Amino acid sequence: xxxxxxxxxxxxxxxxxxxxxxxxxxxxxxxxxxxxxxxxxxxxxxxxxxxxxxxxxxxxxxxxxxxxxxxxxxxxxxxxxxxxxxxxxxxxxxxxxxxxxxxxxxxxxxxxxxxxxxxxxxxxxxxxxxxxxxxxxxxxxxxxxxxxxxxxxxxxxxxxxxxxxxxxxxxxxxxxxxxxxxxxxxx
Numbered sequence: 001x002x003x004x005x006x007x008x009x010x011x012x013x014x015x016x017x018x019x020x021x022x023x024x025x026x027x028x029x030x031x032x033x034x035x036x037x038x039x040x041x042x043x044x045x046x047x048x049x050x051x052x053x054x055x056x057x058x059x060x061x062x063x064x065x066x067x068x069x070x071x072x073x074x075x076x077x078x079x080x081x082x083x084x085x086x087x088x089x090x091x092x093x094x095x096x097x098x099x100x101x102x103x104x105x106x107x108x109x110x111x112x113x114x115x116x117x118x119x120x121x122x123x124x125x126x127x128x129x130x131x132x133x134x135x136x137x138x139x140x141x142x143x144x145x146x147x148x149x150x151x152x153x154x155x156x157x158x159x160x161x162x163x164x165x166x167x168x169x170x171x172x173x174x175x176x177x178x179x180x181x182x183x184x185x186x187x
Contacts, residue, residue: 039073041069044069045068048065048068061087061139062087063102065102067081081100081101082098082112084096084112084137095119096119097117107140112136118130118135118166129153134147142167145165150163157181160179160181162179
């Protein structure tokens with residue numbers, strides 16, 4: 001008789017443990033995020049040109065890209081070899097920004113990466129070219145920022161620093177940390 005009681009108790013204990021354990025497995029499976037879900041673009045394009053106009057109807061910015069992929073769920077457009085051109089007034093383009101890769105977000109932020117080059121298009125600016133590896137362009141505030149090393153080249157000088165903020169409409173540039181300046185004397 002004792003054996004039967006012990007056997008029944010062991011079976012009941014095992015069944016109870018199994019019932020207690022089973023719901024936790026289901027809950028863990030429900031909480032576990034889906035794995036290996038590839039996000040696919042909603043659409044892709046080649047030779048993309050996006051133009052942004054100011055409140056007076058004048059061209060303010062233009063973004064060219066050889067290829068793009070738009071992800072509406074992420075609010076993101078991936079750009080290959082983007083070119084961002086600034087038009088501060090009716091006189092035409094003043095600055096061109098090139099990179100190998102870019103990401104344009106719905107909040108009007110353009111992030112440029114790999115070999116970022118900002119070039120003056122007027123030919124008479126004190127600063128001719130700025131290079132860095134990473135740049136964030138806020139199209140709402142019309143500023144460009146980076147925390148990465150920056151090289152600024154002019155007619156007779158080279159300035160190196162770490163980080164900068166630039167307002168290319170107001171033509172103001174500030175280095176966060178100056179590293180060195182090299183002056184070339186032309187005779």
